[in-house]
Amino acid sequence: MLVDVLRREGAATRGRLISATGLSRATVSSLVVEMQKEGLLCETRYPTATGQGRPPARLTLERSAGLAIGVDVGVRHIAVAVGDLSRRVLAERWISLPHGHSADHGAPTVLRCIQETLDEAGADPHGLVGAAISIAAPVAPERGQFMIPGVLPGWSGQQLANLIGERWDIPVAVENDANLGALAEHTWGDLQGATSLLYVKMASRLGLGIVIDGSIYHGAQGSAGEFGHITVDPAGELCWCGRRGCLEMYVGGESLLRQLELPDSAAMDLRELVLRAEDPRIGAAINRAATVLAQGLSTLALLFNPSVIIIGGELAVLGDLLLGPARQAMNNIPFGRPIPVKTATLDGRGSVAGALALVLSDSSRFTDHAATSPAVRSAGRGLPHH
Structure with a gap:
């Protein structure tokens, strides 16, 4: 019980x-x-803010209580982090890969990166509590299987989870990247601990992670947060999901690049849009996307009334070009105070940090390999109240 807290x-x-x-x-x-x-x-x-009085002692778990692995499989990278149960990140790895890399090459790279990161952290494999994998696809949380194909064809979250689980004999979870981005901001971001937090990931596609009272909200079947597929134009362009006029068709990075007909060299990195935002045609496209996004965020604000909305992903570097219209839209909502709209604190580290945070915080899913000391077992399972 103490360990859980x-x-x-x-x-x-x-x-x-x-x-x-x-x-x-x-x-x-x-x-x-x-x-x-x-x-x-x-x-x-820690010293008090005034420097007066004896500050209360704060307790944290030592690394001997257990270690966690976080993995992020991105469109152009693989990231791995190892941390302990008191939220200290002990070592990280980031490997750039070709756009749309294959699982045949990527899976062995993940395993190698995990081993290198464990070695750098000086981690005892017997002390591992578990691992979590971030991947860009809707995931059925109980099974770790994709509900629809992800942005990386050929990758299977469950197959990768099995490889990691068998190699280090630990439980492994697979989770959607936007969900983990939200959990990372709640755990480590500037507004950590926010009662309710929405994280909008703007990259090749559009995703939404929802954290309520410190936990990811999945919905009844695991597909909560498919923000990119709310309809903004019933007669609009046909989306890959089979519906017409989805928000993602107007705001997602792939859609922007397609509208602008940029050459392949520019399409390899969405951040290049920032460098070329002064181009009138590109600036106009970004402004249209920002306006549509603001409308969508207004809907989210009315539905969830969150503490904060955070914009992350590669397109978040557009900054006020995206956030300006969104903030104005929040000011126009007639109920309550305007919802703050901010850019992500963790930037590109959000998904791997969220994967780590999932293992560190979810003691119900990652208990089998916890430290075996009598104190930890009795604290984790709880004692009778007195």
Whole structure:
């Protein structure tokens, strides 16, 4: 139970552990002392803002309590990170790959990157709690299978999960990249801990991650957040999903490049749109996309009333060209205060950081390989209330 709280929050005072677990002060103190003796807990006091008074001690899990692996399979890269249960990132790897890389080449690269990252972190494989994989496709959360094909043909999240799970004998989860981008911002971003957070990933396609009370919202069948496929023009262009006039056809990176008929060299990197935004034709296309996006974000704001809407992905570097119309749209919503619209804090690291955050925070899914000490087991399973 104590471990659950520390994994979810990263650090906590004794008072917070008491309120979050319902255990008595004496029970929490006893467990803390036992876990400290076994080298599983670290206690730190940070100076107060005024520099006066004795600051409360904050407890975090030591790396001996368990380690996690995060993997991001992107359109042009593979990223891997290793972290401990107190949210310290111990080592990272980023490998650039050709656009639309194959699974035959990419899967062995993932395995090699994981091993190199573990070596750099000085990680004991027996201390691994689990791994999570970020991939650009709607994923059935219980099975880890794609609900529709992703942007990387030939890749299978479940096959990669099986390879990693068998290699290191750990549980592995597969999750949508936008969902993990949202979880990363909630865990590490400037607005970490926001009650409700929407993360819009603007890249080749358009995705939405929803975090409510610290957890990803999947919906009944796992397809919540398919923001790119709300209809903005019933008579519009035919989308790859089979519907007409989807938002993604007007706002997604692939759509923008297609409208502009840019040469292949420019299409290889959506960020080049920023460098060429002063071109009147490109600027006009971005402005049209920003206007349509603002309408879509207004709908999200009315439906969810989130604490914040965060724009991430490769097109987020367009900054105010995208966010200006969106912020104006928030000002025009008649209910409550305007919803803040901000760019992502973690930029390109969002998906791999979110994968790491999923393992670090979800003790219900990643418990089989937790540290085997009696203190951790008793704290994780809970004790009778006093």
